[in-house]
Amino acid sequence: MSEAIRDLDSRHVWHPFTQAATALPPPVAVSAFGATIVDAEGREYLDLVSSWWVNLHGHAHPAIAKAIAEQAGRLEQVIFAEFTHEPAARLAARICALLPGDLDRVFYSDDGSTAVEVGLKMAMQYWSNRGEERHRVIAFDGGYHGDTVGAMSAGASSGYFDAWKRLLFPVAVVPYPATWDGDEEVEAKEAAALDALERALETPTAGVIVEPLVQGAAGMRMCRPAFLRAVEARVRAAGSLLILDEVMTGFGRTGALFACLKAGIQPDLICLSKGLTGGFLPLSMTVAREGIFRAFLGEDLGSAFLHGHSYTANPLGCAAGLASLDLLEAPACSARIQAIEVLNRRRLDALSGHARVSRPRLCGTIAAFDVAGGGEGYGAAIGPVLKQALRQRGLLLRPLGNVLYLLPPYCVAESELDHAWDMIAEVLDRL
Numbered sequence: 001m002s003e004a005i006r007d008l009d010s011r012h013v014w015h016p017f018t019q020a021a022t023a024l025p026p027p028v029a030v031s032a033f034g035a036t037i038v039d040a041e042g043r044e045y046l047d048l049v050s051s052w053w054v055n056l057h058g059h060a061h062p063a064i065a066k067a068i069a070e071q072a073g074r075l076e077q078v079i080f081a082e083f084t085h086e087p088a089a090r091l092a093a094r095i096c097a098l099l100p101g102d103l104d105r106v107f108y109s110d111d112g113s114t115a116v117e118v119g120l121k122m123a124m125q126y127w128s129n130r131g132e133e134r135h136r137v138i139a140f141d142g143g144y145h146g147d148t149v150g151a152m153s154a155g156a157s158s159g160y161f162d163a164w165k166r167l168l169f170p171v172a173v174v175p176y177p178a179t180w181d182g183d184e185e186v187e188a189k190e191a192a193a194l195d196a197l198e199r200a201l202e203t204p205t206a207g208v209i210v211e212p213l214v215q216g217a218a219g220m221r222m223c224r225p226a227f228l229r230a231v232e233a234r235v236r237a238a239g240s241l242l243i244l245d246e247v248m249t250g251f252g253r254t255g256a257l258f259a260c261l262k263a264g265i266q267p268d269l270i271c272l273s274k275g276l277t278g279g280f281l282p283l284s285m286t287v288a289r290e291g292i293f294r295a296f297l298g299e300d301l302g303s304a305f306l307h308g309h310s311y312t313a314n315p316l317g318c319a320a321g322l323a324s325l326d327l328l329e330a331p332a333c334s335a336r337i338q339a340i341e342v343l344n345r346r347r348l349d350a351l352s353g354h355a356r357v358s359r360p361r362l363c364g365t366i367a368a369f370d371v372a373g374g375g376e377g378y379g380a381a382i383g384p385v386l387k388q389a390l391r392q393r394g395l396l397l398r399p400l401g402n403v404l405y406l407l408p409p410y411c412v413a414e415s416e417l418d419h420a421w422d423m424i425a426e427v428l429d430r431l
C-alpha cells in the first residue's frame with residue numbers, strides 16, 4: 001500500500017521546502033497519537049518539531065477532534081463578510097482577554113503569512129487613514145515572517161528568498177542581538193541594535209516588526225526580554241507601531257502564554273497562527289489595538305480595511321481553537337510546559353560541554369544549540385546528516401542548517417524527551 005502511495009506522490013505531489021531531486025522518498029504517515037506519528041510500515045516517529053511548530057497538545061487529540069466533528073455537522077463555513085458565528089466571536093473574545101492591554105480587535109485569516117500581510121497592510125493604511133505618509137517598515141536581521149510577498153519583504157534578511165529579490169519592497173533592517181548561555185557580548189550587541197533602531201526610526205516609519213524572544217526559522221535565535229522592552233520604548237518615542245509576529249512563539253512555546261507577556265511588552269498589532277487551532281487546521285488572526293481599529297471607521301468605504309480570504313474565520317478552525325484553548329488553560333498544561341523546560345535545561349546543560357555543541361540556548365519549551373564544525377546557514381551540509389541519523393532512531397527533528405532544536409508538543413512524556421536527548425548525544429558522539 002505505502003509503495004503505491006509513494007509512487008503517486010512522487011509523480012504528482014510537489015513538497016514544500018524540498019529539493020525533490022535529492023530528497024529521500026517521504027514516509028507515508030497513516031496515524032498519530034500524542035507526540036508520535038506512525039507510518040504505513042508501522043514505524044513510529046517522535047514528533048519533536050510539533051509538525052512544523054503547530055501541534056500543542058498531541059496529534060489527533062480527542063477533545064479537538066470532537067469539537068471539529070460537531071462543528072462540521074452544524075455549520076462548516078459561511079461568508080464572514082455577511083455573517084458572524086459563535087466560534088469566531090467566542091474565540092476572538094477569549095484571545096483578546098489573554099492578550100495585554102487593549103489588543104481588542106481580531107481580524108481572521110488563514111495562516112501565519114497572511115496574518116503578517118494583514119498586519120503590514122493595517123499598519124500602512126492606519127497612517128494613510130490618519131493623513132500621514134508613512135510606509136517604511138523596519139525588521140530585524142534574520143527575521144522570518146512567512147512566504148507571501150509582503151511577509152517575504154519583511155523577512156528578506158532571513159536569506160530564504162533570494163530567488164524573488166526583485167519582487168520585494170524595501171524594508172529597513174536593523175541588527176538582532178541573538179544570544180545564548182554564557183554570552184559575554186550580549187550587552188554590546190543589544191546597545192548596537194538599539195542605536196541602529198533609533199537611527200532607522202528617524203525616518204517616519206509605519207511599523208517595526210519583530211519575532212519576540214525567539215527568531216524561529218532563522219535558527220531559534222533568542223534575545224532577552226529587556227531588549228524587547230527597550231525596542232518598545234524606541235518605537236513609542238518615534239510614534240511608530242510595534243508589530244509582533246508571534247506565529248511561532250504564541251500559545252505557550254516560550255513558557256508564557258505569549259512571548260509579549262513574558263517580555264512585558266504591549267504591541268499595537270500581533271500576528272497569531274500555528275498553535276491557534278492546536279495544530280489541527282489552518283487559521284490565523286491579526287489582533288489590533290482598539291485605537292487602530294477606530295482609525296478605519298468612517299463614512300466612506302475607502303477608509304475600511306478592504307481585505308479578506310474565502311475561508312476567513314472558518315468555523316471548524318475556530319471550534320478547534322476554542323477546544324485547544326480549553327486544554328491550554330488547564331493547570332495541567334502549564335505544569336507540563338514547565339516540566340519540559342526543566343528537563344531540557346538539565347539535558348542542555350549536561351550536553352553543553354560536548355565538543356560539537358556551541359551556543360546552547362533555551363526559552364520555555366524551545367531548546368537549541370549550534371553543531372560546531374558543521375558549516376553555517378540553512379544550507380549547512382551537517383543538517384541532512386543529523387536529520388537522517390536521528391530519523392533512523394525514531395526521532396522527527398529538522399535541523400535549521402547546523403542548528404539542532406527541540407520544539408515538542410506539550411504532551412510529550414518526560415521519558416520520551418529524555419530518550420530523545422540520549423539519542424542526540426549518541427549521534428553527536430558519532431559525527
Ligand SMILES: *Cc1c(COP(=O)(O)O)cnc(C)c1O
Pocket residue numbers: 111112113114116144145146147211216217245246247248249273274
Ligand atoms: C511559520 C511562520 C510564519 C508563516 O506562517 P505560515 O503558516 O507558514 O504561513 C510567519 N512568522 C513566523 C514567525 C513563523 O514561524
